[in-house]
Amino acid sequence: MLRDDIPRGSVVTLRHTSEVLRGNAAGDPHERDVIVYLPPGYDGSDRRYAAVYCLTGFTGRGQMLLNDSAFTPNLAERMDRLIAAGTVEPMVVVMPDCFTYYGGAQYINSAATGRYEDYLTDEIVPFVDENVRTRASRDARAAMGKSSGGYGALIMGMRHAAVFGLVCSIAGDCYFEYCYLQDVSKALRAIDGDPAAFMRRQWEVEKRSKNDFAALNFIGMSACYSPREDGGFDLPFDLDTGEVRDDVWQRWLEHDPVRIAQRYADDLRSLKLLFLDAGKRDEFGLDLGARILSRKLRELGVPHLHEEFDDGHFNISYRFDRSLELISQNAA
Amino acid sequence: MLRDDIPRGSVVTLRHTSEVLRGNAAGDPHERDVIVYLPPGYDGSDRRYAAVYCLTGFTGRGQMLLNDSAFTPNLAERMDRLIAAGTVEPMVVVMPDCFTYYGGAQYINSAATGRYEDYLTDEIVPFVDENVRTRASRDARAAMGKSSGGYGALIMGMRHAAVFGLVCSIAGDCYFEYCYLQDVSKALRAIDGDPAAFMRRQWEVEKRSKNDFAALNFIGMSACYSPREDGGFDLPFDLDTGEVRDDVWQRWLEHDPVRIAQRYADDLRSLKLLFLDAGKRDEFGLDLGARILSRKLRELGVPHLHEEFDDGHFNISYRFDRSLELISQNAA
Amino acid sequence: MLRDDIPRGSVVTLRHTSEVLRGNAAGDPHERDVIVYLPPGYDGSDRRYAAVYCLTGFTGRGQMLLNDSAFTPNLAERMDRLIAAGTVEPMVVVMPDCFTYYGGAQYINSAATGRYEDYLTDEIVPFVDENVRTRASRDARAAMGKSSGGYGALIMGMRHAAVFGLVCSIAGDCYFEYCYLQDVSKALRAIDGDPAAFMRRQWEVEKRSKNDFAALNFIGMSACYSPREDGGFDLPFDLDTGEVRDDVWQRWLEHDPVRIAQRYADDLRSLKLLFLDAGKRDEFGLDLGARILSRKLRELGVPHLHEEFDDGHFNISYRFDRSLELISQNAA
């Protein structure tokens, strides 16, 4: 909610029809909105801008970045302020929609959710470059996000460094032992032996129980990390006892940035900006994930910036300021 | 977020310039948006509709009722569903903006915030009736809200029964001893002797501390219940010791629905619908507030409906369903 | 649990038969243990010692002050340490048992619990002076306690300054609006319309629900503050709606130290030590209670010491150190 009298950018909603999402196993729409923030001065000029792709956390999608709140600016209002203050250059911000029936997509391809990694890199990026006056080069294109969005940004930096030359991960999912395993018992109780029934209730009943988020999170991550060919997915624990299923867990670890960074070391080294950020009191231990990843990166000789701030995992959108500032400084 | 294939209504944003808010002491804008949900079928017909004014809780404004969320429909999506299910008749929903520098207005007139009671009844209602095809009568006009919005709905039913013939209060502020006094110690700590400095920080710093909400709530309510002629306000407790200031507290109690219901008994008896709703585990004891008010109403011979549901104060927008259903059944 | 090699005092348990508690309405025993800590050097000397009466909080009794704990000394171990460190002089510590069926007695006389104020001042003090080598004068006799025990100490200082010349209240119950009213809704839910049945369950069933303590606290305080002649008691709120019963609440306020201090101003002024202590984050707002009482005392010209420490209401037995030190310095 705004009280300041500064130049305002505008928000446009582009409708995009996806080929790669068509017929996805989760039954989610392949026509989706791509929301784009255009900075003050965009109209009436022919200037080209750096583009920041802001990836939302689990259960989010681009639209939510524009939700109205009393004392916290939404992403468009935040950009207006940062630009007015001279902290960041005018930039375009892209807010894609990668929400799924299971709560999210982790911005990777999965037989259970859909090919969201391809969707982002092969379809949305060219589509935006076609419809918006971006500087259409990897050196002026950033991926930024918090939590699962930070994870997605890291994936972009590892597997798509030719597309995204700048990467900011705020409390991105890392070191899966800590960020996920702590919640098995809660998830088990809420799932109560039947993940499909749980998902139906999730969509049909609004009232939530306190273990429901843990259950949804495990189901959502399973749909991304351990899908089956038939469009289903395997949970990484036994539904009766909660015991870790080692084979499934190994498939999860194949997606852990800490484990796979080495494989993409050259790509990571090529980035113009790689920023790891996390709150020192992150409830999911993602500050530890960032520390562990940072150490791996140092061992691999990957230049990066690693910061910590005095907060937890929630209500930290004010940390976008730091990422946006770094992107603005490093974009070519 | 929607997965169902049902007829969709539309949302229009009307711009309104207020006379009564012009030059308000809080320095808030007098030009504001009035957001209106139009049901499916509105366009291409000349039908007139009942109108529900949905009043938001403290720190809210109309726009927030349309915020996007993963598994919870916003108010427009909720209406689409209820209409599609046949639970409610097509109705118009009006979402006004009564947000202020202090977090809210309780929908009453105050020398510190502005004349929001007049704004709503004297300006917004006629403005909506002029611009939207409502059935412009009190028997087809409802005030509904949760928390401070429920309080506002009760105020409308007591002082403006000629304007709003139907009233639904979900966990509306009632019996001020319980809903406010429990938080004095938290508020005192956060305010730290200087309410004005606290408010400046509230607007300048995004990071919140855990006692901040209690502080804001006390300041906001003071701006509404115990304003001074000079545009300032008096807190109901001593800033050093926390002791209740009896004279200020008496001014607060002059706004407690439980205390003032008797004064407006005839108006309340004239309502076509008066619905009190609250969660049995309301963290602010507002279920007790509703019980106490319900008993007063019985003693006064005011017909009303009183229900409780098994939940607390937060994340209960699903209870709008019950209020909207009752409004639909009782609107003429 | 002790790891230090220092002189140890001893603990003796004296059996006392009370006349004033005989036939009490609550059916509690009138024969009780009085536990006394004797400092190192007590045996084999004829020295006389100052005596500290340590009053436990609600649901406590003297025996609990000697409970074994891993990293926190019990009261005897604490005394050993403070004496060995030279922080306090060798003193006797008396730990009386004023527990009742309702959880406590607030150290006052009540038709529902028993005459515990008389029990302490008329029976236990003389009994101890007879059986233990105390300096049997009010200038060498202190009342000290936390929470309800701090309340009891204040009562001793107000009504029995001729018996206890030194008083230390750590987070003692004060300013009843804040310390009690915040829990009405929890208590109401747990009591569920039948206080007697609640008490029976309390004694029969070990498993507790989360609102049970609030219920017990209200019942216990009612037994102390608003007993009836027939041995029953009145709760200060309506059992259906939770509304405050003003007549009963007035009887409670007649026991609030903040309200009655004025009546005993001369007695309070006569004390050799009056110490008010509280944690700045006390969950029951008792730091505010202490501040308000301190201001009243200043207005009444009652010399006293008022401190705050950075903690809450629980696990603060380490603050006994400060009270014991002050008692040692001020006892004659």
Add this chain to the structure above:
Amino acid sequence: MLRDDIPRGSVVTLRHTSEVLRGNAAGDPHERDVIVYLPPGYDGSDRRYAAVYCLTGFTGRGQMLLNDSAFTPNLAERMDRLIAAGTVEPMVVVMPDCFTYYGGAQYINSAATGRYEDYLTDEIVPFVDENVRTRASRDARAAMGKSSGGYGALIMGMRHAAVFGLVCSIAGDCYFEYCYLQDVSKALRAIDGDPAAFMRRQWEVEKRSKNDFAALNFIGMSACYSPREDGGFDLPFDLDTGEVRDDVWQRWLEHDPVRIAQRYADDLRSLKLLFLDAGKRDEFGLDLGARILSRKLRELGVPHLHEEFDDGHFNISYRFDRSLELISQNAA
């Protein structure tokens, strides 16, 4: 705290001088109390009794089982009640002291804490049989405990089935991934790079911070599971990043009942009673640990009883009733 008029047993404290604990690396005393509950009727008869060894949880020792509490019987009072009710036969209950500088010993031998497994089986059991009229046979000797005490009971059943023929584990440490790893981030923050300094503070400063227990727990378990020959110990995570140290973690897993049950399958099969109990909402996921262990036992053909109750990990001493009843029924 007792209100019932039933026959009371007695408690004796035996002083024992240990050879195996003499000169332990932690510097803890080798002279310790062994507390023994003798049932009503013990004196004045020559009857011999079954003996239950009750092992305390982490940070506990035998003495704490007799702590006084308002509405919860201590272990002696509990036995009195169960015997009076006819639920259990008169039995002796032994409460040993295996507390250490690091908070506990897990009832196993360690170069960092001491040989507590030997202490219990080679010294305390014979000592008790010599000094108390027990039926000195494994079929009349039970090990029972909660949390770390339940872990100890399982160890007795696996490695000392010739000594203890009956075993009851209530929420015993099992499946270390869940019961320990969830707290690494808290522990890391509190340890702050220096475990030895943390332990010194633990003993010197009474005021605790909220992450301290997690830190103490990790240090204590490391002292038991991953001691070094020099009397120190290795933490299972990197002190800078929190990353799991695989080699240390493997040493921990060598102590996980779920992993080592197979090795002791014959011993376990020989037990007269093996009871696994846990609360369905155990905050450390120990209900899952019990489920996983129960499945392993079934696969190994080990007869046992597995129950769950509707509660968490804390304040569940009432569940001793069930274990004691089963021991009474199965002891020979």
